[in-house]
Amino acid sequence: MITFNSVSKRFADGTTAVDSLSLEVPDGEIAVFVGPSGCGKTTTLRMVNRMIEPTDGVIEVDGKNILKEDPAELRRRIGYVIQQIGLFPHRTIRENIGTVPGLVGWDKKRTQERVDELIEVVGLQEDSGDRYPHELSGGQQQRVGVARALAVDPPIMLMDEPFGAVDPIVRTRLQEEFLRLQQEVQKTIVFVTHDIDEAIKMGDRIALLSQGGHLEQYATPEEMLASPANEFVADFLGGERGLKQLALISVSDVDAQSGPVVTLEDTRAHASEVAGDANTDWVVVVDDARHLRGWVSIEELNGQRNVGEGNIHAFSAEVKSGDSLRTALNAMVTSRTGVAARVGEGGIYEGIVTHRLINEELSKPAQHTPD
Amino acid sequence: MDWGWVQDHLDEIQSLFFQHAQFTLLALVYGFAIAFPLALAATRWPRLYTPILGLTGILFTIPSIALFMLMMPFTGPTATTCLIALTIYTLLVLVRNTVEGLRGVPREVREAAEAMGYRRFKQLFRVELPIALPVIIAGIRIAVVTTIGLVTITALIGFGGLGALFIDGFRQAFGTPIIVGFTLSVLFAVVADVALVGAQRMLTPWARGAGGR
Numbered sequence: 155m156i157t158f159n160s161v162s163k164r165f166a167d168g169t170t171a172v173d174s175l176s177l178e179v180p181d182g183e184i185a186v187f188v189g190p191s192g193c194g195k196t197t198t199l200r201m202v203n204r205m206i207e208p209t210d211g212v213i214e215v216d217g218k219n220i221l222k223e224d225p226a227e228l229r230r231r232i233g234y235v236i237q238q239i240g241l242f243p244h245r246t247i248r249e250n251i252g253t254v255p256g257l258v259g260w261d262k263k264r265t266q267e268r269v270d271e272l273i274e275v276v277g278l279q280e281d282s283g284d285r286y287p288h289e290l291s292g293g294q295q296q297r298v299g300v301a302r303a304l305a306v307d308p309p310i311m312l313m314d315e316p317f318g319a320v321d322p323i324v325r326t327r328l329q330e331e332f333l334r335l336q337q338e339v340q341k342t343i344v345f346v347t348h349d350i351d352e353a354i355k356m357g358d359r360i361a362l363l364s365q366g367g368h369l370e371q372y373a374t375p376e377e378m379l380a381s382p383a384n385e386f387v388a389d390f391l392g393g394e395r396g397l398k399q400l401a402l403i404s405v406s407d408v409d410a411q412s413g414p415v416v417t418l419e420d421t422r423a424h425a426s427e428v429a430g431d432a433n434t435d436w437v438v439v440v441d442d443a444r445h446l447r448g449w450v451s452i453e454e455l456n457g458q459r460n461v462g463e464g465n466i467h468a469f470s471a472e473v474k475s476g477d478s479l480r481t482a483l484n485a486m487v488t489s490r491t492g493v494a495a496r497v498g499e500g501g502i503y504e505g506i507v508t509h510r511l512i513n514e515e516l517s518k519p520a521q522h523t524p525d
Numbered sequence: 526m527d528w529g530w531v532q533d534h535l536d537e538i539q540s541l542f543f544q545h546a547q548f549t550l551l552a553l554v555y556g557f558a559i560a561f562p563l564a565l566a567a568t569r570w571p572r573l574y575t576p577i578l579g580l581t582g583i584l585f586t587i588p589s590i591a592l593f594m595l596m597m598p599f600t601g602p603t604a605t606t607c608l609i610a611l612t613i614y615t616l617l618v619l620v621r622n623t624v625e626g627l628r629g630v631p632r633e634v635r636e637a638a639e640a641m642g643y644r645r646f647k648q649l650f651r652v653e654l655p656i657a658l659p660v661i662i663a664g665i666r667i668a669v670v671t672t673i674g675l676v677t678i679t680a681l682i683g684f685g686g687l688g689a690l691f692i693d694g695f696r697q698a699f700g701t702p703i704i705v706g707f708t709l710s711v712l713f714a715v716v717a718d719v720a721l722v723g724a725q726r727m728l729t730p731w732a733r734g735a736g737g738r
């Protein structure tokens with residue numbers, strides 16, 4: 155756990171970079187510091203490993219005031235990914251990753267094994283280990299930067315725009331890989347970015363800072379999107395706040411409605427009745443094992459005896475339980491039925507997602523706490 | 526070209542060459558021993574850089590003959606006088622290149638080293654100096670070649686290495702020693718330079734193709 159207690163930093167030239175910051179980063183969580191350029195994100199981060207000393211206030215790591223510790227020792231226990239990558243140009247990738255193990259005195263064999271492991275963990279090709287940093291692409295260099303910070307498996311990681319220097323596609327991939335890794339390693343992470351979408355995606359909590367190092371709001375992404383503390387926060391979150399919120403809720407978080415559902419063997423009359431009850435002009439069709447077959451319009455069933463003889467259309471909007479409501483909504487607006495069909499394992503029909511369901515979800519006060 | 530003379534004086538030529546090499550080497554070692562701490566100080570306290578550079582610069586521009594004259598009253602016509610003069614001439618380029626080399630270490634690399642938990646001294650020797658090495662070696666190369674040239678002048682006060690051959694030649698109006706002295710000192714400079722380039726390539730394999738010098 156990292157605790158900031160009324161922490162301020164004024165530089166010698168009078169710039170206030172951080173202004174009376176108080177917050178807590180719980181164990182195993184990612185706290186994202188986000189805000190416009192120059193709002194004090196890097197300064198805040200560097201106060202945690204004492205590369206910058208606060209002018210006021212106290213920072214504690216696991217309840218211990220960091221100013222009471224030896225800076226070099228402290229830093230070796232805290233992984234740091236620097237904003238500009240900062241690999242050592244005169245060392246191979248393997249040597250770069252092995253830096254902190256070397257400093258804390260691991261033997262050769264242990265370091266070797268750990269380096270091998272990390273090369274795999276961060277998704278580098280094995281043969282890049284003996285290259286020098288300048289021989290790698292920007293994306294690969296950032297992976298090395300992350301691997302180097304993870305080397306001695308520090309419980310705490312400070313990451314300053316770790317995926318800043320790559321194109322959006324590589325960035326998305328690195329983000330996803332890192333989130334997957336974090337599920338396993340459960341580090342306590344302070345993550346800095348100026349990109350609100352990255353903050354929403356990576357953060358269990360988001361600390362939104364404004365110019366002068368002022369904390370505007372510290373909340374889960376869901377809370378922040380649902381109820382921004384003030385105008386600044388709302389502005390920074392940008393337009394499409396509703397959509398961003400939906401992106402955080404997965405389809406399985408809401409109870410799907412069963413919807414007007416019939417089987418292949420049901421009669422036309424029955425289908426018509428089911429549709430009527432649901433106030434639609436179509437029905438969902440499943441087989442005996444409840445596999446989703448598609449939908450059929452009542453009109454098209456005219457002259458048919460049972461549903462199976464009708465013209466069954468595939469849903470253009472099929473979603474899985476892991477998809478986000480945003481994905482579902484996108485599917486819905488492009489589909490003739492105006493709903494998304496939700497399918498589970500093996501194509502089993504689970505229900506439909508409707509506009510109303512989404513509306514209700516958005517108007518709920520945020521209660522999703524990160525797990 | 527009188528090969529007979531060369532044959533007769535082989536021993537002398539050899540010992541003059543060794544003297545030349547010895548002066549060069551010592552001047553560099555002493556020069557570096559003085560320049561290195563000065564450079565570190567100038568890197569640590571940037572305000573010192575301009576005065577240090579100014580002083581070594583002024584020393585560098587004093588004509589060698591004048592420098593000998595200035596030192597005569599103190600150290601007399603001795604090898605020490607020669608060595609002090611030669612050492613002084615190496616300072617400017619050694620200080621300048623060491624400082625520039627250290628300043629050329631990217632800021633983010635220094636910060637990364639600090640963030641990894643290097644202590645200052647170790648960071649200097651394990652991260653900053655290795656990265657500055659190509660620029661430092663470039664300085665040493667210039668210093669070596671300049672010094673080899675300068676040693677010939679020290680012959681004027683009787684400790685000349687290969688320069689003694691020039692003086693011999695001029696005094697006797699005889700070309701061979703001049704040619705031998707000239708050829709050997711040029712050859713020496715070229716070989717020393719090539720050796721340093723080789724050393725640099727060996728010590729800094731990472732600099733190849735990385736915009737390294």
Ligand SMILES: Nc1ncnc2c1ncn2[C@@H]1O[C@H](COP(=O)(O)OP(=O)(O)OP(=O)(O)O)[C@@H](O)[C@H]1O
Pocket residue numbers: 165166167169170171190191192193194195196197198348
């Ligand atoms: N050593 C320093 N001396 C004086 N002012 C500084 C120093 N370091 C940072 N600042 C100032 O403090 C403020 C915060 O800087 P900081 O680097 O923490 O911002 P940031 O949020 O990380 O910005 P960016 O997104 O551009 O990286 C800025 O106004 C900056 O100019």
Ligand SMILES: [Mg+2]
Pocket residue numbers: 195196197237314
């Ligand atoms: Mg920054």
